[in-house]
Amino acid sequence: MRTERNLTRLDRVFARLDREPERPAHIDVPKMSRHRVVLFAATLAFYLAIVWAVAITSWLVRFDWQVMFFRPYQQWPEIHAFLDYYVVLGQRGPTAVMVAAWLGWRSWRQHTLRPLLTLGASLLLLNITVGAAKLGMGRLGPHYAITIGSNEMGLGGDIFPSGHTANAVVTWGILAYLASTPRARRWLSALSAVTSLGVGLTTVYLGTHWLSDVLLGWAAGLLILLALPWCEPLIARSEAGIFSLRDLWRARRGRATTAPLPAPVMSPLTASVAGEPPTRETVTPRPSRSPVHLTPGPHTARSERTPVTPVGSRRPPHPDRPAHLDRPGRTAAAAAKARPLTGG
DSSP: OOOOOOOOHHHHHHHHHHTOOSSOSSOOOOOOOHHHHHHHHHHHHHHHHHHHHHHTTOHHHHHHHHHHHHOHHHHOGGGHHHHHHHGGGGOHHHHHHHHHHHHHHHHHHHTOOHHHHHHHHHHHHHHHHHHHHHHHHOOOOGGGOOSTTSOOOSSSOOOSSOHHHHHHHHHHHHHHHTOSSHHHHHHHHHHHHHHHHHHHHHHHHHTSSOHHHHHHHHHHHHHHHHHGGGGHHHHHHHHHHHHHHHHHHHHHHHHHHSOOOOOOOOOHHHHHHTTOOOOTTTSOOOOOOOOOOOOOOOOOOTTTSOOOOOSSOOSOOOTTSOGGGSSTTOOHHHHHHHSOOOOO
C-alpha cells in the first residue's frame, strides 16, 4: 500500500511561494486612512513630550540617572555575551543588507521594484530625521555624562534619539508594511515591535543609551512607518520611470543588434524583367573610364595586311575524303593533283 509523505511547514511555505503570481494584484498598497492619521498624530505628540521632558530636566531625566547607576550589565552579567550579539539586530548595515536581500528576491519574483524602493525611501527618511535630531539636540551618553542629574543636552553628543532602536523599528517594520495578507501584517508588526524594544533595552543594559533615548527612538521609527503611505505616489512614479528607461534601453539595444540589410541594387535589365521602370536608384552606375588615346601608326595597303581568316577547315572530316585534303597546310599543287583530268 502506497502512502503519501506528510508535508512539513517548510514544504508548505515553498509550495505557496511557487504559486505566487507575478505582479500580484491582490496586494493592497497602504493608504493614509483616518486610523493611521490618528496614530501618526498620537506618536508625534509622544515624541514631542519626550523631548520636552528631557529638555526641562523632569522626572524622566532623574529616572535615566537612576537606571545608569543601577548598572544592569553588572547585575546580570550572564546574559552580557548574548546581548552583545543581539544588539546587532539594530545596526543599520547588517540589518539593511539582510532585509534588502529578502525584498530583492521578492522584487525579482513579482517583477516589481516597490519593495526595494519602499525600503530605500524609509532608510532615507530615517537618516534625515533621526540624524538631524541627534545633531540638533547634541545629548551626551551615559558613558560621557559630565554633571549628575543634568539632561546633558547641547554638549555635542549624538545619542538622542537612539539610532539602534529607530533603525530596528524601521528595518523590521518594513516587512510588516509590505506584507501581502492582513494576518501576516499583524504577526510581523508584533514581531518587529518586540525586536525593536528588545534592541533598545539592550542598549540601556550595555550602558550606551539612556532610557529616554530608547523611547524617543521607538517613536521616531514608528513615525516613519506611519508616514510611508504619503510616499507611495512618488514610489509608483519612480518605479514607472525606471521601467520606462529599461524598456527604452532594451529597444535601442535591439535596434543596434538587428540592423536592417542594405536594399539590393537592381540593374536596368532586372528592373525591366520585373516590370518596374529603371529609376536612378535601381540603375547600377558604371565606373567612369579615362579616355584612351591611341598612337597613330603607318598606313598600309590592304594586300600587305596580315590575313585574319582562321587556319584550317571548319567542316568535319569525311570518311571517303582523302586525308591530305583535311590537313590545314595543304597547297595549291596538292589540290591540283587531286582534281580529275579531263580530255584524252
